[in-house]
Amino acid sequence: MQKPDEDHSDHRGPGPDPGPWEYVLSIPHDPRAVTVSRRTLRVILAAHGLFHLADVAELLATELVSNAVRHTKGPAALRLRWARGVLRLGAWDADPTPPAPPPGLIAGLDAEEGRGLELVRACADGWGWHPYATSGDTGKYVWCELGAA
Numbered sequence: 663m664q665k666p667d668e669d670h671s672d673h674r675g676p677g678p679d680p681g682p683w684e685y686v687l688s689i690p691h692d693p694r695a696v697t698v699s700r701r702t703l704r705v706i707l708a709a710h711g712l713f714h715l716a717d718v719a720e721l722l723a724t725e726l727v728s729n730a731v732r733h734t735k736g737p738a739a740l741r742l743r744w745a746r747g748v749l750r751l752g753a754w755d756a757d758p759t760p761p762a763p764p765p766g767l768i769a770g771l772d773a774e775e776g777r778g779l780e781l782v783r784a785c786a787d788g789w790g791w792h793p794y795a796t797s798g799d800t801g802k803y804v805w806c807e808l809g810a811a
Contacts, residue, residue, distance in 0.1 A: 682745035683710065689738040691731060699727045699740045703751075706742055715749055715808050718785055722806050725778040726753035729804070733757065736801075748787075752805035754794055761791055761804055782806050 687702055689695040703723045707716045723740060730738035736756030743750045761779055782789050786806035794803045 681710070682743070684741065684743040686742075687740045689727060689731065689740060691734070691736060691738070693731060695731055695738070696724060696727050700724050703740070703742060707749075710744065712744070712749065712810070715810070719749060719751060719808055722782055722786055722808070723751050723753075725782050726751060726804055726806070729753065729761065729778055730755035734801075741803075741805075747810040749808045749810070750805055751808075752803050754799075754801055754803045756799070756801040758793055758801055760802065 685706055687699060689699060700720050700723060703720055704716050707713065707719060712719075723742075727738065727740055730753045734755040734757040738753060738755040741750075741752040741754065743752075763779070779789075787809050789804075789806035791802055791804040794801050
């Protein structure tokens with residue numbers, strides 16, 4: 663039961679928020695940033711009623727942010743964008759070097775590292791990368807997408 667002094671006008675009810683919306687989380691060069699990014703992503707998806715995407719989105723964001731933190735020396739950012747029933751996750755980092763192509767699951771089963779982008783390719787509806795340069799920042803932006811269905 664709602665108390666008279668509670669305001670629930672912001673509550674949108676069940677189902678995805680029609681959006682569009684976008685969030686950007688600046689990430690320091692710190693391994694703890696991966697956990698912070700993962701938890702922040704889960705809170706954002708819950709707030710927008712996209713619970714059904716949370717587990718896969720969390721896995722994908724973890725891989726993207728882990729690569730940005732592990733393979734670069736500078737800051738990074740995680741970007742989440744919802745538009746037209748598609749969630750786009752992207753990680754920017756300051757290193758313009760293209761990501762290595764996924765090796766393929768069979769070839770890389772015993773590898774200690776390097777399977778992250780293969781997981782992204784296998785779990786996402788699409789993925790890619792492009793060089794990034796704006797306002798003095800350079801680097802690359804690696805992204806993947808998940809449909810709402």
